[in-house]
Every structure is written in structure tokens, then in C-alpha cells.
Amino acid sequence: MPLGAVRPSPLVEQAAERLREQITDGHWPVGTKLPGETTLAKELGVGRSTVREALRALAGAGLVQPRQGAGVFVIATEPAEDxxxxxxxxxxxxxxxxxxxxxxxxxxxxxxxxxxxxxxxxxxxxxxxxxxxxxxxxxxxxxxxxxxxxxxxxxxxxxxxxxxxxxxxxxxxxxxxxxxxxxxxxxxxxxxxxxxxxxxxxxxxxxxxxxxxxxxxxxxxxxxx
The missing domain is CATH 1.20.120.530 (GntR ligand-binding domain-like)
Structure with missing residues (x-):
């Protein structure tokens, strides 16, 4: 399922939501390494900084985890309950x-x-x-x-x-x-x-x-x- 470009502003929220949908829908199962920032930025039609902030938001929700030198991996398919x-x-x-x-x-x-x-x-x-x-x-x-x-x-x-x-x-x-x-x-x-x-x-x-x-x-x- 292609990601599709997002509309302007608020880009970070839209990008995070689009990525979250891919995770919760099972497109990227737990343990999967996400595509790199450059690839995600191209698919979403946003800059790498926007992707970086979106991934940070997903990490805060307990969905992904960055691993030094290895990339960003899916660790859950449902957001952590606060x-x-x-x-x-x-x-x-x-x-x-x-x-x-x-x-x-x-x-x-x-x-x-x-x-x-x-x-x-x-x-x-x-x-x-x-x-x-x-x-x-x-x-x-x-x-x-x-x-x-x-x-x-x-x-x-x-x-x-x-x-x-x-x-x-x-x-x-x-x-x-x-x-x-x-x-x-x-x-x-x-x-x-x-x-x-x-x-x-x-x-x-x-x-x-x-x-x-x-x-x-x-x-x-x-x-x-």
C-alpha cells in the first residue's frame, strides 16, 4: 500500500499519522526495520526533518525504537496507553x-x-x-x-x-x-x-x-x- 503524499501543515502530525496507520494496519509488523528517512521523506512528500520529528513522536507513543547505527524498528502495533x-x-x-x-x-x-x-x-x-x-x-x-x-x-x-x-x-x-x-x-x-x-x-x-x-x-x- 503506497504511503501517498501528505497535504501541507501540520506536516509532522500528518506524517506521524500516516506512518502510524502503516504500523497499526500491519504493513510494518513488530520487529520490522522502517525504510530510511530519505525514502520515507520521498514517499510522504516532506523533508527529512519532518520525518525525523514524526518518528520521534511515534517513539514517544511506544510504537518504534531507534537503534544506534541500525535504524528505526517497530516495537508495537498499538500506542502505549498513558x-x-x-x-x-x-x-x-x-x-x-x-x-x-x-x-x-x-x-x-x-x-x-x-x-x-x-x-x-x-x-x-x-x-x-x-x-x-x-x-x-x-x-x-x-x-x-x-x-x-x-x-x-x-x-x-x-x-x-x-x-x-x-x-x-x-x-x-x-x-x-x-x-x-x-x-x-x-x-x-x-x-x-x-x-x-x-x-x-x-x-x-x-x-x-x-x-x-x-x-x-x-x-x-x-x-x-
Whole structure:
């Protein structure tokens, strides 16, 4: 199947899409070495620099891999699913298991690394959670997540911070659903306040194991008190 020349602008996107179609349609199976840049450029009717950028995009999607001195090879026929997409379709229970690992380590590190600014942020987030208890479930969940985010931030590990940020959309939906289904806040609008106060206190006091213990108990029974 001939590639066919692409229309002007945006050339890179068009070239990448045309090459992607050849791969996903099976024209170039996994393990196949792609034609050289000059050949591809001629078939697509674009410059070599455009082909180079298109191949870079395909490599980013996990479809091809350049090998030094050997060329560019097909390594998959379907684009790699990005992390946010995987999280969106993941079971809430699976997300919570990973959240446990992230937040337990974050709490431990936060107790050792918290700064005066972190202490202020944690206390403000706890106060914000208490204020939000007068609002609806979504407002309360947002404030709850903000407190947990403050704990993660106090760990001063950018990787943990990024991981937690990726979890937030899934966590938010799951927690709102939990509160709606169980009605936990009907009789206790500020449910689990004692646990969150204990968490902040442990981090402020530098009690790493105490902070870890609180997080484990809370995440095993979210909003359970």
C-alpha cells in the first residue's frame, strides 16, 4: 500500500499519522526495520526533518525504537496507553493499594523533612477540612484531598508529589461515591477528623512511625474515623 503524499501543515502530525496507520494496519509488523528517512521523506512528500520529528513522536507513543547505527524498528502495533488513562480505567481498590504505598512513605518522610512552612500548610489544610464539613460531599472531599496533598508536599519528594497528583481525579470520584453510598457524613459531617488531626500532630512532632500508623489505619478504612 503506497504511503501517498501528505497535504501541507501540520506536516509532522500528518506524517506521524500516516506512518502510524502503516504500523497499526500491519504493513510494518513488530520487529520490522522502517525504510530510511530519505525514502520515507520521498514517499510522504516532506523533508527529512519532518520525518525525523514524526518518528520521534511515534517513539514517544511506544510504537518504534531507534537503534544506534541500525535504524528505526517497530516495537508495537498499538500506542502505549498513558498513565492517566490507565488510572481512569483502574479499579478503585487497585488505586487505593498504590495510594497506600505513596502516602505511607510520604507521611514517614514528611515527619523527618517538614519545614515551618509545611507545618503552617498542614494546619491550614486541617482547618480547611473542618470548614468544608459544612459543605456538600464534593466540597468536603476536595478539602480532604488537599490535606493529604499537603502531607505529600511536606515529604519534599517530587516523584511522590507527581504520583499523588495523578491519583487525585480517580480518588476524588471514588471518595465522593463512597460518601454518597454510605451516608457517612449524615451524622458526622467532619468524619475522621480525629485521625487527620493525629496525622498532622505526628508529622509536626516528627513522629514518623506515628504518622505512618495513622495513614495506614485511615486508608484501610477511608473516613472510618
Amino acid at each position: 498513565w492517566p488513562a490507565r488510572l481512569r480505567r483502574a479499579a478503585v481498590s487497585d488505586v487505593y493499594e498504590v495510594r497506600m504505598a505513596v502516602e505511607v512513605q510520604a507521611a514517614r518522610l514528611a515527619a523527618h523533612r517538614r519545614t515551618p512552612e509545611d507545618v503552617l500548610a498542614l494546619r491550614a489544610a486541617l482547618a480547611g477540612r473542618r470548614t468544608a464539613s459544612a459543605g456538600d460531599d464534593a466540597t468536603f472531599v476536595d478539602a480532604d484531598i488537599a490535606l493529604h496533598a499537603a502531607v505529600v508536599a511536606a515529604a519534599h519528594n517530587p516523584v511522590l508529589t507527581d504520583l499523588f497528583s495523578e491519583f487525585v481525579p480517580v480518588l476524588r470520584d471514588g471518595l465522593i461515591d463512597l460518601l454518597t453510598l454510605t451516608g457517612l457524613r449524615t451524622h458526622d459531617p467532619n468524619t475522621a477528623d480525629d485521625a487527620h488531626e493525629a496525622l498532622v500532630r505526628a508529622i509536626v512532632d516528627g513522629d514518623a512511625e506515628g504518622a505512618v500508623d495513622v495513614v495506614r489505619k485511615e486508608l484501610e478504612d477511608p473516613f472510618g474515623g
